[in-house]
Amino acid sequence: MKILFVEAVQNYGGARKSTVELAGRLQENGHGVKIIDFWGTCEPFVQAMEKRNISYSILDKRQTPFILASSNKIKMLSNYMKYLQLLSAYRKKIKLLINDFQPDLVIVNNTKTLSILSKSGSYKIAFFARGWFLPRTVNRFNTILIKKLTDIYIGVSQSTRQAIFSGGFAALEDIYTVPNAIDYTGFLNDFKDRENIPNWSDDQADRPFVIMHCGGFLPSKGQHITIEIAKKLKRDKVRFKILLVGIIYQGDASQKYYDKILKQIEEEQLQEYFEIVLNKSDVLEYFGKMDVLLHPSSTEGLPRVVMEAMALGKPVIGNAVGGMTDYILHGFTGYLTNFNSIEDYIKYCGLLQKDKELYGFISNNASGLIGKCYTTDNQIEQLLKIKVK
Template sequence: MPQGRLKILLLDNGKEWGGGTNSLLELLKRIDRDRFEITCCFYHNYRRDNEETIGDVLNAMGIPTRFIVQRRQPFWAKLSKEILRGLLLFNADWRKRAVQAIDQRWRVAPNARRIADLLRAGKYQLLYMNNQPNSNVAGYLAAESLPVAMVQHCRIEPLLDPPIVARVNRGVRCVIAVSDGVRQTLVQGGVRPALCQTVFNGIDIHQPLPDGARLRESLGADARTFLFGSIGSLIARKAHDHTLQVLGAFQQAHPDARWKMVLVGWGSEQTNLARQAAQLGLGDRVIFTGFQRNAMEYLAAFDTLILASRSEGLPRVVLEAMLLGTPVIGSAVTGTAELVRHQDTGLLFPYGDVAQLAHHLATLYSDADQRRLLARRANERLRRQLTIENYVAGVEAILVGGYSS
């Protein structure tokens, strides 16, 4: 540990507020300010609920924030990409490399220069990069020629190619993986195993818990109405269309069942999903709430949480469901499958297997005893292994070790 506080520049290039953002904020709320002096650097001052910005939140926490404003893609870059895509139509690898080279010139290299300027001006000792290596190339470029240590926090399954793997192996002191599955993906992609450490996200088990009764009432759900729910961005990766497909079949099989489906979140797929729900005859059953700050209150109102995603890192919404006692049906993908142990702390199905999802959905709809048993076991595991204290301590230890090694 250096004399005084370790000076850290935290780099995040995210564009939207998601579970990874919330996990990062939970860390920053609790990190030891006597040991770590952190400044955050963002590419976008994104908002939640179209009101509060990430800058507002960090300012209220007393954490300095810098923004590297992103310029629009210049015409020459866009035109060059279109020409090269046409010329290299039959060679996907060359086409990808050509596009990356253009992006490197107009976007990545200028960002790297500005990050390097920040690192030098602030005399930072460590660059702590959030998200995944593939999205932090500018950070690697900025720090590799400076006396600055690098730590990467990989919160989702990473996209890896040989050039970025080479940069990781050459430059970082540690890659933090949010789950063993993410760590395995890193290692299988070529990142040196010694660099990769798993630190599971955690949750505050002592926080006041909401009562979802009032919210259920506002959604038109009485005690006999079963509430299925999902919380997360309405994007293709979350596979909400699979869930709606299954609910359409469920409605046909159980025409007298009293239920609603609540989709909490917003995103590019909302129009398509609303159209799908209408086509399936579920227009009066499916509720789109948009982004909600009180997501945990919705979780408390649900009878079952459905997470049908194609990929995850370590989904915070599952941790919240475990804390609240809401049973989970999840796709057996990285992260989710480490939190949800099939028929022990929840139910799993292979991603895209709508028949298996339908079976689990019908099972939990009809079996209250199983819902209670799964929820109790999930809560017990959470309290043993997945606390916020373990998460923060694990990251702090790696930050210190990353600088000292």
């Protein structure tokens, strides 16, 4: 099979990493693969493609990505008008690239990339929903566009698959699930000896309990919830430290939210409890420093950071949104909270901090689940179930 991925990359986050990995695995399995990126502005993404020797093309080389969203409605309208002027040129360029590559399947993951494509009898268009894809989050225009141009639907999790179905986009039998995957052995080997990763145990009791929150700075990622958790832990005189790891996305919304988070930390006098790590494309070194991952997100597809934490035996506590329920069996592979419940987060942090045997139980089950169920072989098997002829 020949597969073309069309991307509009702004930051090299979990979803983009997963795209490059999937393309590379398909290529290693003898399939033809090519990636087209709109602007080529994200250097780590380009470097990752080159490292895996993946063929790629840049549609419109720019220094910065073209951002449509803005907190200023007039500016956002202007952005859309400018982008509409580019669409015609983009459609001509993508048509030439498709004719040259002759794909069987073209995969997109948003309406921006979908909008430059046309229906064809020579290839199928697959919409790969990498978020939760709740029907209420897809506006009417995008719904019409997706239904008009999409031949095949792919969800990154079972939760996403159900959301696609409930939105009336396709019948269940016409929606495929292609989960994220991890080279489990290779991933652990990157840390050399897993025993050297300081999981919480009796001989660790003389240091603070290290909590990590990893995600881009947006309200939907819930850094403000982590601050509320920190306030309660401080009041309860718990010894703790929080690693706040994330990307400030392109556009002003992310920067404003990040500034708000910094202000809250200062106002609550929590500076000594927080270490902030910004804009690193590779954050795995920080996984070895944490004891538990908090994930108070309000929407998810199948979060890569959760998969990686679990693979390393790091217990995860998170909201039961999207693909979180694919990963976490409550009390067995991690803990699911009532939505944004500070009390639940405090409770489960306390259980894991105080009960080392329970910590080891959750740790082993979480690692085992990822090692058995989220393998590269399983990911490729699920994608190749897609019928393109």
